Amino acid sequence: AQTVTQSQPEMSVQEAETVTLSCTYDTSESDYYLFWYKQPPSRQMILVIRQEAYKQQNATENRFSVNFQKAAKSFSLKISDSQLGDAAMYFCAYRSARPGPGGGADGLTFGKGTHLIIQP
Amino acid sequence: SAVISQKPSRDICQRGTSLTIQCQVDSQVTMMFWYRQQPGQSLTLIATANQGSEATYESGFVIDKFPISRPNLTFSTLTVSNMSPEDSSIYLCSVLLLKPNTEAFFGQGTRLTVV
Numbered sequence: 001a002q003t004v005t006q007s008q009p010e011m012s013v014q015e016a017e018t019v020t021l022s023c024t025y026d027t028s029e030s031d032y033y034l035f036w037y038k039q040p041p042s043r044q045m046i047l048v049i050r051q052e053a054y055k056q057q058n059a060t061e062n063r064f065s066v067n068f069q070k071a072a073k074s075f076s077l078k079i080s081d082s083q084l085g086d087a088a089m090y091f092c093a094y095r096s097a098r099p100g101p102g103g104g105a106d107g108l109t110f111g112k113g114t115h116l117i118i119q120p
Numbered sequence: 121s122a123v124i125s126q127k128p129s130r131d132i133c134q135r136g137t138s139l140t141i142q143c144q145v146d147s148q149v150t151m152m153f154w155y156r157q158q159p160g161q162s163l164t165l166i167a168t169a170n171q172g173s174e175a176t177y178e179s180g181f182v183i184d185k186f187p188i189s190r191p192n193l194t195f196s197t198l199t200v201s202n203m204s205p206e207d208s209s210i211y212l213c214s215v216l217l218l219k220p221n222t223e224a225f226f227g228q229g230t231r232l233t234v235v
Contacts, residue, residue: 033222035223035224037224042228043210043212043228043229043231044226044228044229045163045212045214045224045226047223047224050221050222050223052222091162091163093224095216095222095224097222106151106153106168106176106216107153107155107165107168107214107216107224108163108165108214108216108224109165110162110163110164111162112161112162113161113162
């Protein structure tokens, strides 16, 4: 079974600074998807960024970028120019590209989350 | 994209009773899931809601405790049966779209408190 590990329960960053959230995962599969989701106090899960494992290029979405190291099974999220609205729980998640018997679950496997605090 | 409406948004229930949570999607989707998020914890997949057949449960979750219905491609319900305080959690409905990109969408969750 796949596992996702987020080793930072909480991170704090000054507004306008850069912060990196760590995520590692364990899988025997070669084809999969990785995600970072944001959950503000409203509880609504919001997709921040997605990475397909077959793509070597790191995904970027405006101020958000990832450092995807497939061999190391590492998938960190970098938030540049942090804003107060970035304060939330951040979850790293994994999904097999070939779920089903012998493969991964149909749904997503989540890490425990990192609580990001933005200091004004 | 997909817009998911989940009801109720919160409830306080007596132990031993059951609560049914509804999930309505604004488009037909094949893959629909239910997750549990215990206080301060991550999301754990309960089951895949299959249209026209029995749900597929993950390890640790059973149909008698969490019966799921999926009568069509836009609607599902999750029932939390014979509740105890340990069932106090947020329950989230989710759908997975594969096109144009693989992405999961979530309802706003149901915050359940069992007293």
